[in-house]
Amino acid sequence: MNRRTLIGGAMALTAGLALAGCSDSSGDKGDGAASDKPELKVAGAFMPEPAMDTMASGFFTVTNKGGADKLTSVTSGIAKKVTLHSTKGNAMKEQKSFDVPANGELDFARGANHLMFEELEHKPKEGDKVAVTLHFEKSDPIDIEVPVKAATYNPKPGKHASH
Numbered sequence: 001m002n003r004r005t006l007i008g009g010a011m012a013l014t015a016g017l018a019l020a021g022c023s024d025s026s027g028d029k030g031d032g033a034a035s036d037k038p039e040l041k042v043a044g045a046f047m048p049e050p051a052m053d054t055m056a057s058g059f060f061t062v063t064n065k066g067g068a069d070k071l072t073s074v075t076s077g078i079a080k081k082v083t084l085h086s087t088k089g090n091a092m093k094e095q096k097s098f099d100v101p102a103n104g105e106l107d108f109a110r111g112a113n114h115l116m117f118e119e120l121e122h123k124p125k126e127g128d129k130v131a132v133t134l135h136f137e138k139s140d141p142i143d144i145e146v147p148v149k150a151a152t153y154n155p156k157p158g159k160h161a162s163h
Contacts (some may be wrong), residue, residue, distance in 0.1 A: 001008050001158075003150065003156045006143045007086055007144050017047055018105055019022035019058055022053060023128045026122060034123075036066070037066050037067055038064055038066045038067050038068065038100065038102075038136070038138055038139045038144060039064060039066035040062055040063070040064050040066075040067035040069065040100065040136065040139050041062070041064075042060055042061070042062055042063075042064075042134065042142055042144050042153060043057070043060070043063065044059070044060055044061045045059065045060035045132070045144050045145075045146045045147070046058070046060070046146060046147055046148075046149045046153060047059075047085055047117075047124065047126065047130055047146050047147070047149065048148075048149055048150070048152070048153055049125060049126045049148055049149065049150060049151045050117075050120070050123055050124065051127050051151060052123075052153075053120065053123045054118070054119060054120055055114060055117065055118055055119075055120065056078075056079070056117040056120060056123075056124065057114050057115060057117070058074075058115035058116075058130075058132065058146055059108045059109055059110065059115070060104055060107070060108050060115065060144070061106070061108065061109075062100050062104050062105065062106040062134070064100045064101065064102065064104055064106075065103060065104070066103070066115040067101040067102050067103065067113060067138075068099065068101055069099075069104040069136050069138045069139050070097050070098065070099055070100060070102065070136060070137035070138070070154070071084065071092060071097060071098045071099075071100055071106060071135070071139055072096075072097045072135050072136060072137050073097075073131060073135045074133065074135065075132070075133045075134070075135065076117060076130060076131060076132045077119050077121065077131060077133075078120060078121055078122070078124060078130050079117035079118055079119055079121065080118065080119035080121070081107070081117075081118040081119055082115055082116065082117050082132075083096065083115070083116045083118060083123065084096070084113070084115065084117070085111070085113065085114050085115070085116055086098075086112070086113050087112055087114070094116075095113075095123055097137070098113060100136070110154055115132075116133045117130075120124075124148045125135060125148060126148050126149060126150055126151075127147075127148060128147075128148040129145040129146065129147050130145070130146040130147075130148060131143065131144075131145060131146075132145075
């Protein structure tokens with residue numbers, strides 16, 4: 001009985017190891033398919049010089065060449081609170097998170113999704129750079145420097161500068 005238990009256990013262990021060897025923890029399917037791991041890059045970040053001493057907005061694009069992820073929060077030393085917002089029509093609504101689609105983009109642009117920097121520690125001026133950290137569900141945080149542009153600045157579509 002003891003020998004049967006040992007043989008059965010050894011066979012189960014061997015089968016388990018064989019099955020584990022069939023999977024690839026890197027996320028690469030081995031057939032050229034895209035990885036399930038997000039591959040995020042941030043570009044086109046800017047903050048219009050704020051008109052108010054207490055609040056500012058921020059914009060950028062997250063490009064993903066991998067699996068889906070989610071932007072869950074944003075932090076910055078310039079503000080006590082940074083919130084995520086969407087705008088549909090004329091209605092602005094705070095969001096808890098934004099999906100970053102697999103092999104797609106999450107765009108924050110004037111009149112659409114944007115950041116709100118609330119309770120500013122100081123009012124940034126045109127030419128300043130604001131340190132911002134983007135936090136994601138799966139990916140490591142991404143630190144960016146957001147240049148402060150003229151209050152009327154609005155980039156041309158497709159003209160994002162990489163960060």
